[in-house]
Amino acid sequence: MAAADQRRLSHYGTSHLVTLGVRTFLRVLQSTRNKWPIKLFIEGTSKPVAPRSPRLRRLFLFGLLSIIPLTVALAQSATAEAINGNSAVNAPSSDSSGIRPDHIWTTDYVDLLWNDTGAVLTAPVHWNEDELVAVGFSTVAIGAAASLDQTIKDNVQAHRTAGEDRFFKQYENFGSTWSFGVIGAFEVWGEIAGDTVAKNTAMDALTASIIGPGLIGTSVKYAAGRVRPNTATRTFEFKPFSGNQSFPSGHSAQAFAVATAIAENYPSWWVQTLCYGGAGLVGYARIEQNAHYTSDVVAGAVLGWSVARAVVHRHQAKPSSTKITLTPYLSGNGGGLVVQAVY
Numbered sequence: 353m354a355a356a357d358q359r360r361l362s363h364y365g366t367s368h369l370v371t372l373g374v375r376t377f378l379r380v381l382q383s384t385r386n387k388w389p390i391k392l393f394i395e396g397t398s399k400p401v402a403p404r405s406p407r408l409r410r411l412f413l414f415g416l417l418s419i420i421p422l423t424v425a426l427a428q429s430a431t432a433e434a435i436n437g438n439s440a441v442n443a444p445s446s447d448s449s450g451i452r453p454d455h456i457w458t459t460d461y462v463d464l465l466w467n468d469t470g471a472v473l474t475a476p477v478h479w480n481e482d483e484l485v486a487v488g489f490s491t492v493a494i495g496a497a498a499s500l501d502q503t504i505k506d507n508v509q510a511h512r513t514a515g516e517d518r519f520f521k522q523y524e525n526f527g528s529t530w531s532f533g534v535i536g537a538f539e540v541w542g543e544i545a546g547d548t549v550a551k552n553t554a555m556d557a558l559t560a561s562i563i564g565p566g567l568i569g570t571s572v573k574y575a576a577g578r579v580r581p582n583t584a585t586r587t588f589e590f591k592p593f594s595g596n597q598s599f600p601s602g603h604s605a606q607a608f609a610v611a612t613a614i615a616e617n618y619p620s621w622w623v624q625t626l627c628y629g630g631a632g633l634v635g636y637a638r639i640e641q642n643a644h645y646t647s648d649v650v651a652g653a654v655l656g657w658s659v660a661r662a663v664v665h666r667h668q669a670k671p672s673s674t675k676i677t678l679t680p681y682l683s684g685n686g687g688g689l690v691v692q693a694v695y
Contacts, residue, residue: 449548450668456539456555465559468663472563475662490654498647502587505646508639520637527603527634531561531610538614549617556664557613564659565605569652573597582642601644601652607634608656616664631656 453460479487526534535557542551577592578599579585590596611627635649644652 449552450670452552452555452667455543456551456558461555464667465562468559468666469563469567471666472568472659472662494647494651494654497650498588498645501581501645501647504639505581505587505642509642512640516640520640524603524634524637524641526630527601527605527607527638531557531606534610534614535561552667553614553617556617556660556667557610559667560609560613560656560660560663561606563663564609564655565602565652568659569600569602569605569655572600573602578645578648580643581645587645598644599648599651600655601635601638601648603638604631604635604644604649604652605656606652607631608653609660610656612657612660613664616661 451464453464455461525531535554538550538557539554541547542549542554574593574595574597576599577590577594577596579589579591579596580598581587584598590599608628608631611631615624615627631653635644635653638644638649639646
């Protein structure tokens with residue numbers, strides 16, 4: 353990565369990007385506030401209570417929007433640092449393949465996926481004190497979101513419109529089938545144009561999707577068994593291994609996994625704003641569709657972000673210069689194993 357790019361990346365850090373996104377959102381809110389009045393329902397009452405001023409409405413929305421970026425910012429270091437240690441500091445730029453194979457359809461990629469899975473699943477064993485603190489804060493943030501689950505659900509469902517419903521019903525596909533179309537587009541372009549960064553992005557996104565939402569997310573869903581808000585009789589209704597799959601949000605995890613893979617390989621502020629803003633909108637779509645609570649979405653965002661970031665940084669590590677191969681042989685006098693080390 354060029355020095356100028358590194359300076360721009362440093363300047364546009366996570367907090368700066370979140371600020372830009374919030375400011376943009378608030379400008380849109382201000383222009384449409386007469387169409388979308390923000391009302392806060394107090395649980396146990398039937399009367400909506402509206403914030404008295406535009407400033408209070410903006411503060412209220414800022415609090416809701418801050419849940420996801422705050423949580424993932426706290427969680428991002430835990431898995432990545434545990435897997436890679438300090439290797440990310442000396443990682444090559446994204447135009448290098450790192451430890452990635454040349455193509456995604458080779459058996460070498462299967463080996464890479466297997467090793468990535470083991471590294472991610474065993475990462476908690478290697479967490480140090482700072483990383484455990486970060487995970488603790490992330491857990492608290494998810495808990496804070498859970499305390500607003502019913503309030504946000506009531507507010508969003510009370511202002512649900514037919515137009516928004518049609519839009520979000522389609523848009524949420526960016527957290528499922530359409531996300532794999534995005535991955536495929538990067539892969540096809542990378543192969544046709546010989547674009548290493550695009551191929552890296554596709555490989556990172558696919559790997560993170562398989563490990564994060566696919567393996568970890570699905571397992572937690574079945575184990576937790578949280579009932580979805582559209583069928584639940586109470587907010588915190590859990591039926592482990594019953595087939596209920598509300599926690600965490602798989603769409604949110606998938607959207608953030610793909611968004612993070614793209615943002616890490618294309619570290620421009622506008623790319624990151626577009627990716628994370630789009631992923632956050634997928635999470636909101638799931639709340640609007642009454643398929644998830646806010647804490648489900650936040651937990652999914654943490655999962656997708658942390659796994660994808662860990663995968664990308666692991667893939668960007670400088671490959672070892674030593675390669676050892678084992679080759680069996682047979683002869684008329686017997687057999688054996690040839691060990692070859694290439695430095």
